[in-house]
Amino acid sequence: MIQPVSWLEGTLELLDQTLLPQRELWLTLTRWEEVAEAIRRLAVRGAPAIGIAAAYALVLAVWTAEGEEDAGRKFAEAATGLAEARPTAVNLFWAIRRMEREWSAQAGQPLDTIPNALLAEARRIHAEDIEGNKRIGGHGSDLLPMGSSILTICNTGGLATGGYGTALGVVRAAWSAGRLEMAYLCETRPLLQGSRLNAWELMKEGIPFRILVDGAAGALLARGGVHAVLVGADRIAGNGDTANKIGTYTLGCVAARHEVPFYVVAPVSTIDREIEGGADIPIEERAHEEVLAPLGRPAAPEGSEAWNPAFDVTPAELISAIITERGVLRPPYERSIPAALA
């Protein structure tokens, strides 16, 4: 199993995903600021994975603290700093809140036990994610007919999570169950997580795939033979509207036209009930350069400008179901989401 983030004797080992698939470089991080920077520059990415990385980063923050006051200050600083690293994926804030609750629960305990208590909580978050992903995989696989071909976007595999995957976890589970024939991967511009990361993961496991440019999704579904579109999520609003990698909404439009089931695949930690609808989800805009210079090589003439939102919002009406570790949620999501979270 690919584990992009792991704790090793007081350090966080992190696979630098910006260099894949050409190079497998593991970073050894000892300060929470380094983790925040890794999140910002997408060395670790994927909503669940950045939540897990942030949880471990909060352990790093207090690991070498000197005295209670120092620990408290560092923990608070790190919680604030990490929350500012990226704005859209809610799992980041969710993981920080879980760690803050653990911190509060440790109030009054001797300082030398606190880091280990926090570490235990981070490990629980991590282990629960993997366990949850596997349940998600089973629920999703059950929805696919035998001999299925699916279309997916971005990387939602082991690299994007604790180690198994959400949408790509369904691909894994369907392959194990003998239900999968072909995974079509949108290359996922601008950062090519489809061709760089999904392909890398699937190739390691011998799961058959084909890469297509994002614009070819329409032609693929028009050709027929694709049984489902599977996408991850960075934040799901209370009404089911879903923010995910830019291009996801475009897939939703195409899937709706061809009446191909469109499944959002995510742990319930991705649901943000404080947000009513997709219009309120903050969408990160990233550097023009990501668009203008693919893989760092300039395509557009100098001085060109880009429009580069990292995410888009797919409205609930285009989503056939949300596949979570607590089961398959169906519309109306205003009812099924609260039931799942209860």
Next chain:
Amino acid sequence: MIQPVSWLEGTLELLDQTLLPQRELWLTLTRWEEVAEAIRRLAVRGAPAIGIAAAYALVLAVWTAEGEEDAGRKFAEAATGLAEARPTAVNLFWAIRRMEREWSAQAGQPLDTIPNALLAEARRIHAEDIEGNKRIGGHGSDLLPMGSSILTICNTGGLATGGYGTALGVVRAAWSAGRLEMAYLCETRPLLQGSRLNAWELMKEGIPFRILVDGAAGALLARGGVHAVLVGADRIAGNGDTANKIGTYTLGCVAARHEVPFYVVAPVSTIDREIEGGADIPIEERAHEEVLAPLGRPAAPEGSEAWNPAFDVTPAELISAIITERGVLRPPYERSIPAALA
């Protein structure tokens, strides 16, 4: 005006579009086989431009012929060879047929007058294209409200035509008429004609633009403020179904959902009445490498496979109008197309 193809004293001067915008390299071609190769490798591309290049190539074929028999053999060989260079754009076959008619008309004329007669016909094809494009630009501009923003895909400008452009010709005309506020350019993977070529053309003329990844089209139209989607065409079937750059159909789905007018912009030479519907248009599949290695730099792990159709088909029902030099054709196209061609 950008003229990607021009005749100069017995040679064809051709701007190598694979190197733009970093390098403006002009090729000097003296043999039709070189032109066929330039078409195949996309040094010249865009349906009208490859038609024009092929017409000049047929002049090259007989330019240095020795005797009537030699000229006849070379012309026939070139006509066959050029027609095999690319399968989808019908303007290629249309231009070759026009040149064949001119060749037949010259039967019995002294050999030393034939190359010049053919050259005159190629120049007419070229000049008519530019003239037609300008009329197209006017018709299209008239459809746009003042202060329009438009979305387009691939390059359909001077580089893709005789020198003015189809969809980008409408952008030019609308800008001149003070109707255009912003041109949004899909970068157009795999070969990035949007960011490489459209941006290069618009920057030269100071027309404001923003580049986006192809998948962001949905998010852009959802945000609002885009008044039309303008696309070119490589072949239009008798019923209006239109083959164009991969990604066009995906735009059509998104435009339909947002009720944004979706205009196909092309000269009538792009209409192929011999083909009833889009399903019969041959679609070129190109090398996997174009997808797997953007700008030649590998993204996917070695051994990955791609699905890389160069075009897709947008069904007539998604097309609000076809803008031609003979006016704006509206549905039902089974009626308006024959009327325009009459």
